[in-house]
Amino acid sequence: MCNDNGTIDLFTLLVSADIGGTWTPMLNSTTGVFDPLVDSAGSYQYTVMNDCNTDTATITVNLTTAPNAGLDSTLDICVIDAPIDLLTQLGGTPDSTGTWLPMLNGGGNIFDPSVDTAGVYVYTVAATTPCSTDATSQIVIQVDDSAAPTVVNATLEFCATDDAMVMDLDAAVNGTMITWYNSIDSTTPLADADLLIDGTTYYATQTNATGCESSVRAQVSVVVGDAPTPTLSIDGNLFCINDSPTLENLIVNINEYDMISSNVVWYDAVDSSTALSLSTILVNGTTYYAALIDSVTGCESNVRLAVTTDLTACGKVIVPDGFSPNNDGVNDTFDVENLGFLYPNFKMEIYNRYGNLVYEGTNSTPRFNGFANQKALLSDGELPVGVYFYILNFNDGSTKPEQGRLYLSR
Template sequence: MWNDDDTSGALSGNLVTLDGLAMGSYNFTFDVDAIGSCDDVLVTVTIIVNDTPAPTASVTQEFCDTATVSDLTATGTSIKWYDNATGGTPLSGTTSLVNGNNYYATQTDATTGCESSVRTLVTATIYVSPKSGNPIPIVDCNTNNTIDLFTGLDGTQDAGGTWQDVDGTGALSGSIFDATGLSAGNYQFTYLVTASSPCIDASTMITVTIEEPLNAGSNNTLDVCSNNGTTDLFTLIGSADTGGTWSPAMSSGTGVFDPLVDAPGTYTYTLTNACGTVSSDVIVSVTLAPNAGTDTTATICVIDGSTDLFPLLGTSAQSGGTWSPALASGTGIFDPSADVAGVYTYTVAAVSPCSPDSSAQITVTVNDSPQIVVLEPNPSFCLVDNPTVADLSASIRPTGTVSWYADATLSTPLSTSTALVNGEDYFATQTTASGCESSLSVQINAIINNAPTPTLNDPSKEYCINDNPTINDLSLNITEYDSNTANVVWYDADVNGSMISDTSTLINLTTYYAALVDAATGCESNVRLAVTPDLTSCGELFLPDGFSPNGDGVNDTYEVDNLAILYPNFEIEIYNRYGNIVYKGKASTPRFDGKPNQSRTTFKGDLPVGMYYYIFNFNDGENKPKQGHLYLSR
């Protein structure tokens, strides 16, 4: 067991509490009881307790605004600061100090490495720097005797400070400044707030601008002509102070009035400062300068009729003037049928303060083109030729460019492509080198001739193709046909197309178009008669009873005239005398040439001379099959 040899009172079991022990050596013996006759074993442990004295420091340490632990001071080595008298951990040097709080310092012995067990108390006192505020400009009038200088601060200042009259005006009482009678200018004052050490005093200087009442001058009037140029209105209001503004604003941006761009009316000059607002008015009247426009020339065509000369003077010309010499209209209307060509002067009288009168001249030239020479007043045309206004040109002899109209008043112009109408009157003018259209027109009456559409004697007339019918056969069926005058012509189209000769052979179901020819005018029908002949009216079909395919070019094939046209769906079968089919054909099959076209026949070349038999199928829904025989010879 352990024994406290020096009765330090610090031993408890095998633990020694060092806190509270004074400096010195302390012995503790451990006694081990022996067994049997053996002696006890004793072991003594000596503990040497060292301590470091507490550092010295001012009990109260003062700071301004902000401070940290590193700002605390104490005399000693390896100083550490705590926020408790015992225990705890050392404070960082960046830890902010709190006003009125206690802080505790220790020092550490460099030899023993022991930190002082007793800590030195220091109380932190932190003062706040005084605030004198931020300056705000004061502008006031020299008629004010109660200017509170505190209105020159932004309100962040501390109370209790004092005001100082920097410029020594002698007009300061406390914070009240009496500006009565002072000259215009800037005056400076300082607000001082005293600080507690270690903080320093705070002061703010403000500027008070004192202004004197302004002079806006006196009212006036201005009466100008619009062409008088510019006027500086400032010169009209007397000895006014500069720096004011004009209302309404003028185009110059200043007080210069330009009658050409600025409106007449009241213009106000205004000055404003701390002493108030003053103004004066200039009433401006503007009289429009006379403007007769600009000199010009006018070329007037007789056909155009009356012309108003006033618009020719330009858009700036003023109305209400007089013309000299006077025109027949009594106004500015020039009538080429009543007024003579020449110089006409337009004058606008000036109104005070404007002068002199304004005038402009128009030199008028009157032109015309000669009337067109008429060659044929009543030209004739065929309707079938689709005559147009352009075809009237052969009826006149112009010397210029021709214009056509539908009426005598020449109010409805016509295109040269306009179709002519029988019995209608057409009116023409011309424009020559003078540039004027002729004032006198000519009248042309168009006569449009036409022949009636031909008619058929027998609309149901049929033909047989084997008779080789021609166009002339169609003409013979026309009611109006006259073989002596050949008054019927045929075409291959309803309109235009090519003319077909009378001797041309007809083609089955082809449409032909007939027109009558008027013997007196030579005009054809503008509407043609369409005829589509049926050439299949040929009666009973005749089938030849033989042919000779010997290569002499005559009857080399078994041929039936126009068979494909008469019976387009026919079929024919030819058999030998043994009843074997040797040929079978239709419209698209090569004709029978004495050679078989059936694979079952024993003959591969020319069939032998002899009698053969046929079966002809019309396949027209009307005729029954026809049977017969034919003889093949060579």
């Protein structure tokens, strides 16, 4: 019998049996009524007895399970979703031996939203004897898609110094919930902070209110412009502090510099965004950073040229031949311009015409102002007008001492 046939009284299957017997094993009903939903298939023995005899009869019950097509359900799916086994979407525990109508594109239970269409799909499991009623269920399938984003700018141009990121691509399209990929079929979204790559095509989708991402992707090409790092001529960083050099003097030593287009810009840091004025006075040992400007794209060098200035290239120092210490604010001291900067270990000795040392000074002592700083001379130290002689020791390990004469006037 089929397990969906309902109950049957096994006693009715016996021929001319006496009533009042017992069944072994006992049926769930405790009588002779067999219920296929709760009683098991097998042999059931009916026993009847009286004072004269005991008699038995056996009925063997074979059960065939009725077909199970599961329970009706619905399925909302997006075009870009992966194929899905419809059996897993039915309620209950459907048999796997059924068929679908209409037939799925793959011929089995797999629904592919990219090729199979929305609609009502009926699942039928055929009955096998002694069962006679086929089982059916259905799934109502809705396939949704979102339109691709609208492209408003098919090519975006950036400079390498912009550090453009994926989030900057949004300016090229109109849409909602935009997602970017680096290929037409990639399944891994790009992060907003990913840097854009020159010459790359990026692909955008948008997601609608139902959560479906567009199956068609919009394309946007990216151009990231850059300028080469400028180069410096040999010894282009060497200047003399006495000339008060500025960036205007330094810029002409850039090999790629074009005065007409003014294609070089200077900064005080490798990542600064504030350009320096060409009138900026150079400071010894300071590093300045040069960027070249591309004449076509207007982009600056992403990698800047670092130039550290050396302002000691002054050659032979110029020692004045006199001074006038009369407190008029002009030439009141005998001083060699930037001597302490160029030769910080120098020593200056000044002698009178008799060969007496009247002044000895270094970078840490006041400059010669017409007064002796040697104790052996006049008490007030003021020296008379006249010719004096100097010896200048540079003490740099290479420059020879220099000597000459000077005139002190008041």
